[in-house]
Amino acid sequence: MNLPMDLMLEAIVCVLLVATIGYCATLDRRLRAMRTGQDGLRDLIRDLSGATGQAMDAIARLRQASDATGGALAEQVKRGRALADELSLMVQAGNDIANRLGGIETRRPAAPQPAAGPRIVQSKPAAKAAEPHPLLDLLKRAR
Template identity: 40%
Template sequence: MIGVLIELLVCVLLATTIGYCIVLDRRLRRLKADEATMRRTIIDLMTATENADRAVAGLRAVVEDCDKTIGAQLRVAEQHSAELAGRIQSGDDVISRISRIVETARGGLEPAGPAAAPRTAPSVAPPPPPAVSPREAPEVASNGANSRLAATLAAAEAFAQRARRRLDSQAA
């Protein structure tokens, strides 16, 4: 009887072991299924990382190209800006000289300063500057900029008329 009890106990323990093995088998299968999913996820993650690395390298190359291009364009723009500033200064100097000549011609005074134009002896006295009609020029206000512009315009017209007369007298 003790032998039967021991055998019965061994059978129960064996059945329990088989049941526990079945539970462990199910857990291992789920773990392996999860492992396969994890492997796929890791492979996808590695592929995405490699693609991102290539994209970052490409973006760095594009940024370097843009930096070089923008730098070159900026240098060219600075050169053009300096050139334009020089031309504007030259234009201001010319306008200043012409306005001094006009003021001198109107006032009958000798031009003063190194920027004054050299006087040549005219063969005929220059005529007075022509009057500018409201249709030909914008309205001349009493402020300095418009009166200077009008004076410069009148001087330029007088200069052009004198040059035409000289050409006509040389042609005749």
Template identity: 35%
Template structure:
């Protein structure tokens, strides 16, 4: 009986040893694939690093371009504001001139004889007076 137990234990040991050898073979193949993939992964990391550096350089160039465009835009805004200020002064002065003209017309009407007042204004005078009133 001892011999039977020894044979069973030897058989069990042989089966476990065979399973270990098969597992080692499979593990060796997986490790080989992992080593091959490691080279591919290193290449991928290098490629990613290069793309990151290119993106970083592009962002720097975009910042420089944006600053240049911003400065140009600010100059144009400042010029536009200056022109707006000048136009406001011109419009204000034009309004004062229009008021003086209208006062002069009213005074000349009052001083003119009744016959002259009855005459209608010419279309040009009428248009001028309307334009002057709109400006105020």
């Protein structure tokens, strides 16, 4: 084993160079994989940015639609309240009329009693003055 020292040193340097080349090849593969991953990440970020833009546009359209619907609903509520107020006044007026008609019915004089003498038969039926008016009954039931 009398190898010259120079030859031994060169053999060691060759082994180290082979190890370095192997490490560089491994490092190159990892860098390529990382670049490929970055390209995929770039595509993912681009797609996410586009989806975010579409979502913002959709939110703006929804906001406009809700504003328009809210305005229409507010107008309908306003009209409904006005109609309810008008109906309330009409009901109150109907109640007042029913009360007045009820007062007239109670103040009417009693129907005259027939005389004790002979009765006269009428050919036409007599008017039913003692029966209450059907409208008055309806109004009283409505209260």
